[in-house]
Amino acid sequence: MKISIIGTTGYGGVELLRILHHHPVFKIQSIHSTKDEVPIWHEYPHLYQVLGKQLEKIDVEEISLNSDLVFLATPSGVSSKLAAQFLHHNIRVIDLSGDLRLKEPGEYEAWYKKTGADQSIVEEAVYGLSEWNEKQIEKARFIANPGCYATAVLLGLAPVAKEKLIVPDSIIIDGKSGTSGAGKSLSKASLFAEVNENFKIYKVNEHQHTPEIEQQLLEWDENIEPITFSTHLLPMTRGIMTTIYVKLRAQSSTEQLVDLYKEAYKGKPFVRVRPHGNYPAVKEVQGSNYCDIGLNVDERTGRLTIVSVIDNLMKGAAGQAVQNANILNRLNPATGLEMLPLYP
Amino acid sequence: MKISIIGTTGYGGVELLRILHHHPVFKIQSIHSTKDEVPIWHEYPHLYQVLGKQLEKIDVEEISLNSDLVFLATPSGVSSKLAAQFLHHNIRVIDLSGDLRLKEPGEYEAWYKKTGADQSIVEEAVYGLSEWNEKQIEKARFIANPGCYATAVLLGLAPVAKEKLIVPDSIIIDGKSGTSGAGKSLSKASLFAEVNENFKIYKVNEHQHTPEIEQQLLEWDENIEPITFSTHLLPMTRGIMTTIYVKLRAQSSTEQLVDLYKEAYKGKPFVRVRPHGNYPAVKEVQGSNYCDIGLNVDERTGRLTIVSVIDNLMKGAAGQAVQNANILNRLNPATGLEMLPLYP
Amino acid sequence: MKISIIGTTGYGGVELLRILHHHPVFKIQSIHSTKDEVPIWHEYPHLYQVLGKQLEKIDVEEISLNSDLVFLATPSGVSSKLAAQFLHHNIRVIDLSGDLRLKEPGEYEAWYKKTGADQSIVEEAVYGLSEWNEKQIEKARFIANPGCYATAVLLGLAPVAKEKLIVPDSIIIDGKSGTSGAGKSLSKASLFAEVNENFKIYKVNEHQHTPEIEQQLLEWDENIEPITFSTHLLPMTRGIMTTIYVKLRAQSSTEQLVDLYKEAYKGKPFVRVRPHGNYPAVKEVQGSNYCDIGLNVDERTGRLTIVSVIDNLMKGAAGQAVQNANILNRLNPATGLEMLPLYP
Amino acid sequence: MKISIIGTTGYGGVELLRILHHHPVFKIQSIHSTKDEVPIWHEYPHLYQVLGKQLEKIDVEEISLNSDLVFLATPSGVSSKLAAQFLHHNIRVIDLSGDLRLKEPGEYEAWYKKTGADQSIVEEAVYGLSEWNEKQIEKARFIANPGCYATAVLLGLAPVAKEKLIVPDSIIIDGKSGTSGAGKSLSKASLFAEVNENFKIYKVNEHQHTPEIEQQLLEWDENIEPITFSTHLLPMTRGIMTTIYVKLRAQSSTEQLVDLYKEAYKGKPFVRVRPHGNYPAVKEVQGSNYCDIGLNVDERTGRLTIVSVIDNLMKGAAGQAVQNANILNRLNPATGLEMLPLYP
Known part of the structure; x- marks a missing residue:
């Protein structure tokens, strides 16, 4: 199961890396951002000698060809545009932003003060509250990952x-x-x-x-x-x-x-x-x-x-996103997510 | 105007020192605690070479002889006992604990899970919410300084x-x-x-x-x-x-x-x-x-x-206590309290 | 491979739990402390519904019967006494305290201001600096885990x-x-x-x-x-x-x-x-x-x-201790220790 | 004694305000920055209803006319330019930046990677290490306030x-x-x-x-x-x-x-x-x-x-700057600087 992450250099993106690096089923295929195409450890030195991957530009066509699932860890306003592009390829998307969450026309514009996504995408998107919407998540093409x-x-x-x-x-x-x-x-x-x-x-x-x-x-x-x-x-x-x-x-x-x-x-x-x-x-x-x-x-x-x-960053973002990816792929929802809290 | 502080080694007590050290009218007469009789800087090295005062034992008789006003920065349960002793001397007391605040019999016991002060002291105590109870504070003998x-x-x-x-x-x-x-x-x-x-x-x-x-x-x-x-x-x-x-x-x-x-x-x-x-x-x-x-x-x-x-520690404790002392002594309530916030 | 931890309620002990809970070879057999015999989550609520184990009293005899390896996450001065008791049972010990580290007689007393361990135990103990002393660690009975x-x-x-x-x-x-x-x-x-x-x-x-x-x-x-x-x-x-x-x-x-x-x-x-x-x-x-x-x-x-x-708490204590346990058991030293840093 | 502050919205500048607001001799005449001309509390709400002053543009001519002393709380590279302009007016300057500190030609460029101030200004500037250079500070026209x-x-x-x-x-x-x-x-x-x-x-x-x-x-x-x-x-x-x-x-x-x-x-x-x-x-x-x-x-x-x-921000910047201003004006060096540490 090949995974691509878009918006990898944000804190949500790097938390996806932490989880997926050890996930037994999902493999990180490629990581993308609008920044320079440098190894990810240039941006995050804690990944030095651990994650050799290079940041790549966002090429929706190519990502769609090579991946089974895409995480959008991009900001509100960006995700909606990318989601629209992925619509034309047969690829599933989990969006961590707020762009696909609000069904009621006008609500997004009123609260986010930005132009919203196409209503068709919003309508298809499933609200990924893992514990309560499991049945719909299993069949979703677009998952709107809930806000923290x-x-x-x-x-x-x-x-x-x-x-x-x-x-x-x-x-x-x-x-x-x-x-x-x-x-x-x-x-x-x-x-x-x-x-x-x-x-x-x-x-x-x-x-x-x-x-x-x-x-x-x-x-x-x-x-x-x-x-x-x-x-x-x-x-x-x-x-x-x-x-x-x-x-x-x-x-x-x-x-x-x-x-x-x-x-x-x-x-x-x-x-x-x-x-x-x-x-x-x-x-x-x-x-x-x-x-x-x-x-x-x-x-x-x-x-x-x-x-x-x-x-x-976990249950409020990357963790629940992976939990939803697990559900989507009919894995145990807890797969790869069983790390204990770091205490103290 | 000579001031004594009882319970000086707590954070409320040391904040009283910070304020009173520069107060134009009040002078710190003596500082007291149940700890060893050492210079205060042993406990608080930030006062080294600034405040030479020695911590003294709590001798109500002697304190009453030498001071015009006493601040009790002692814990709940201790203040009520000290207040009762100061009752017999003609000396005004500002108590920073919760011991003298609750008028309704039984309330103190119910919420503090301790034995309360004598009802007579409680009844005489004025609730020192400076901005709203100024008239009563002016005439008070006991002031119950409000909780933070x-x-x-x-x-x-x-x-x-x-x-x-x-x-x-x-x-x-x-x-x-x-x-x-x-x-x-x-x-x-x-x-x-x-x-x-x-x-x-x-x-x-x-x-x-x-x-x-x-x-x-x-x-x-x-x-x-x-x-x-x-x-x-x-x-x-x-x-x-x-x-x-x-x-x-x-x-x-x-x-x-x-x-x-x-x-x-x-x-x-x-x-x-x-x-x-x-x-x-x-x-x-x-x-x-x-x-x-x-x-x-x-x-x-x-x-x-x-x-x-x-x-x-200021408006929630020592600051309001000094504000009440100012009111009690018919000074401008802001006397000695005009320090700006420390930012950042 | 059954593991017991003594001194579980300290920060070093609870970090051992975090690591060992997911270790593919080592299994936590029992956890011990001098505190009350309550479930560990009473002391550390972050383990609620995750680690059901009960804290047990320290019974060297019984621990030795049931475990293959013991971690001492006990304070200096306590470890030396426990180590001496484990000497009489055929069980390997990794001690996280400073008790078994100093070979030179008198050094421990001079720097720790306490009575040291028996010289025979100290001499047998191997200094567990994993990257440099691997050969000796492999054969050790007692490992003195290095200070942080x-x-x-x-x-x-x-x-x-x-x-x-x-x-x-x-x-x-x-x-x-x-x-x-x-x-x-x-x-x-x-x-x-x-x-x-x-x-x-x-x-x-x-x-x-x-x-x-x-x-x-x-x-x-x-x-x-x-x-x-x-x-x-x-x-x-x-x-x-x-x-x-x-x-x-x-x-x-x-x-x-x-x-x-x-x-x-x-x-x-x-x-x-x-x-x-x-x-x-x-x-x-x-x-x-x-x-x-x-x-x-x-x-x-x-x-x-x-x-x-x-x-x-990791490379400076529990992490290196598990690394040493891996070496001792001829596992890959990184077994169960590959968690990425939590960033940010 | 009228004081102007240039670069008021930085942390050094606002600390000067905290000190000078209570200084018994110096009076804040005007405050300047390159930002919008708004009341200072817009930038620092902790000064709301305390310091009514408006931020003003930096007009060297006008500042020189109205002030007795100028504090430059401006960044390295900016101070040197302003100092050169103040040279033509008979006004004393205390510069908190590094621009006037290094006497040896080329040193500034080598360490700051910027063009330095005119050598004539640098030579005239006195290094304001208050405790050790008091005699020179007393007679200085330009004071290079030491780095923190x-x-x-x-x-x-x-x-x-x-x-x-x-x-x-x-x-x-x-x-x-x-x-x-x-x-x-x-x-x-x-x-x-x-x-x-x-x-x-x-x-x-x-x-x-x-x-x-x-x-x-x-x-x-x-x-x-x-x-x-x-x-x-x-x-x-x-x-x-x-x-x-x-x-x-x-x-x-x-x-x-x-x-x-x-x-x-x-x-x-x-x-x-x-x-x-x-x-x-x-x-x-x-x-x-x-x-x-x-x-x-x-x-x-x-x-x-x-x-x-x-x-x-105090002895390492604004505090020592005011101490130097005191010395310059033959005041007790501690004037307006006797605030105790805020503890805890």
Whole structure:
């Protein structure tokens, strides 16, 4: 099974390399970027003498001839153009950007402030939330890999959303992410001296993962109303925590909810529901494909607090992308993804 | 004006030293701790050749004879005992612990899991939220300095609470703090290797500042219902951000709320209400006594997001304590507290 | 091949678990500590639902009956006692502490300020510097796994030391380490608030790895004189860099030295000698078993600068221990150790 | 005394603002940059409602008319051009860049790879190492403020260099700096995700402060030979440590050297020589103008280790610049510079 990666020099791309280098079935066929055609270790010296591959230009024709599957680790706005080109070749694509996720015409333009992909491609694309959309992913030609925040939020909300337990207008999501999510593009806001010993809120009520979260929630419960969702930048490199506050339609205890979640994620090795009184920390999933979830019902208010953590480059990007590639190829979803978190 | 500090070797105590060393009116008379009687620079080498003072044992009698004002930078459970002793001497006390804050009998025991102070002392103590309780602080004998989270939350909510604009059961507070708030006590959870590149939630729905926040909110609006409040540990040393979500009784625009807040904090130099579209980051107050506030009304949900940041050791502890001491002594509240944030 | 780990709850122990969990030949038979007999995930929640093993008491008899190989990830002073007990059973031991490294009587006591192991055990122990002592390691019963700093230094100096190119009294080593090297023991100096945004020197001219480095250097070049070696604490978790300054007996160019080093480490996959002008950063080996080396001859002074980086928990502890276990069992030394660095 | 600052939006410039805002004698007259003419708080929100000043274009004529003293916080290559223009007006200049430091023709070009300033300006400029060149600084028209590393190194070496105690070819300097020294210019190497949890060496044997250090050392001891000097990037924002290794001509004890240093820095409040066995950490000077020095003679090798720490933006840039401005104006050198370190 030959794999090509486009957009290899970003953090999502290099994480794909880390996973695929050891994957027992997938083989890295070629790696591409718009940068100079140099060995990848020039860009990433940690791959010196390990990965000899040369970065190549993006030639859709040639890539299609030589590969069985393409990962697009390209930025929003670029992926849609490449996806359209791959449409004409019989090749499957997993896109890590937000370009193919939003079905509703106009939503992409409204939230991303860019021109969206052709509606035909968007319609064909399957939303790759691995644990919940496995059946569609198996048959997909285009997979829209979920956003990092969206993954943490949706895995955190799925069990109560699917059971229609949520008071529809009560969802509040307080998201926090490490800086690797912002990628390697140069901006003052990403400088070490600006991020270190600092903590900031950004995209207040306007994060582009909002419509993607709502779209999936509405598939589970058509009554869900607009969510409140803000995001913060953590002074760390990898990891996302979303703290989610919801009101439940009926009174439940923490124990009951832990049971519900454990049942919902039975047989899903990457979602670990913590027992009552135990909450996941971001470091406990770093470098791994796990999504860990903790739950607490406040007896004073009846409100449910859901804590969901992932490594934004793994379950939030490259890890889930490979998980989807596994599903697409009828492999065990965990193939090549069983690395433990790096702790400490 | 002679000042004594008890509990000098904690981070709150040493921050008091930083402020008082340059205060134009207050003079550090003596510093105390339960540790060895050594020069303070043995414990804090950054004070070498600057602050020659020796740590002394805690002798309430002698301290009362020699000082005009005492700061208790001691832990919860210790302060209440010391306060009781100072009651018998005609000396004013500012307590940075949580021991004198909760008026309702049983509340302290319920949230702190310790025996509380004598009710008589608690009743006499004035809650030292400088910007809002100035009149009572001026006349106080005991000042219960507010908790760090409580300060950020209450300054963030005061204008809408006092105007009774909040839907009573809608308050959700997502708090994040640097580690200096946990002090210098040794625990595995405070080790660098456990905090660095990590982010964790703690005291889910059971933080001891909850009743203190509710007590003050109820003074402003007796309809307020129990709040949802959880706290997280940031991989940084100094600073708190609270992101607060509330529903308003009437539809308001961000601009209207910014105006309301600017009006409410007119003449209060330490509270800086940011203009629409601008949100404070924690580093923007580090090392200073500012509390910066940003506001956003989400047009999709009508919900108000309030972002409030402080330096937990300054406005959240030692800074507000000195501000209260200034008020108590009819000085300009900003005396000795005008240091700018250290940036970057 | 059944493995037992003693001292599992330290950072070295848990890193052994991360490696051995995926090792194709070694199987974790049992894990031991002096703590409570609870599932390991109670201590390390990142292992929840992954490693079901229970921590067990340290029963040398029983361990010897059930295991083929024992890793001692115990502190200095403890390992020597355990090693003596394992001597009476026919079982091989790899000790990660400093207890079995120093051959010269009195050296251990002088540098560790503790009573050393029985001389008979020390004499039998083989110093497990994998790349250079492979022949002896293959036949060892006791392996003294090298210290983290010592590994970085010795791999950095070996090619010039073995060629007797070093001016004997000219070796100066400036070491820097992340905090995980200090382990999980509680001390004020390891608190996040004390390490973060800080950088300190420690054990100035008295680090206990000094005699271990000199002992090995003298085996390579009996003229070597005492080294100058100081260590610093980096505000990060994992990684060591040693910057080594030496004078060479004969003038050489950087290119010549790069060639010498590349030749010396031919066929040694874990030592990567960087080309001229390229220097390794600590993050480029994090989470991996690599030791990366950069070289520069200053034309103005003739002095050689050697930069050597490792992950202190991998090549500096657990990684090299498993590498030695592989050698001991005549496996490819890289078996189970090929994980790439986690970047970024 | 009216002050103008050119290059206000860099980290050196904004640190000048922090100091001068509270200076009892100097008043900020105008602030300048090549950026948009907006209020400074647009660039630095931590100055919101504190410093109302507007950034202005750089008009040398007008600045000269309105100011008594100009600080150039501009990059190398820019300062030399501005200095030449200020030459024609009767106004004193303190330049924080490296442009005016190197007296030897060709040195600047060789190390900075840029065209240098006019030799006449360079010759007139006084090297502003405050503690040692006070007499010349008092009479200077142009002050070349020392480099950050150079300051730490020279204050660390001065007492032994001036006494001609150093073996001339034995000086090795291992420098480590936080990232604020690199300023706010955008580069991949300064991104948080590249610096955090990382440690790298840079400018191996080619740092541009090398000739500046040697030039001053040669003034103190004309026998000094080229130094070995390499620099490393710390994952922190503020602070420099230089660990300096030298051989002494005659055997001395640590105690004797501590005495020599204490004597040398008598009456110099910003240099704090630590007692035997005590070494400064970077955090112990953060935010302050101190340079703290620790000393150790290794009895095994006779080599002296000198540890010197500063805050690179204070004593290494803006702090020393204001100290020089104080000297120039016959004020107490410590005027406006007595802020304590921010700890923790």
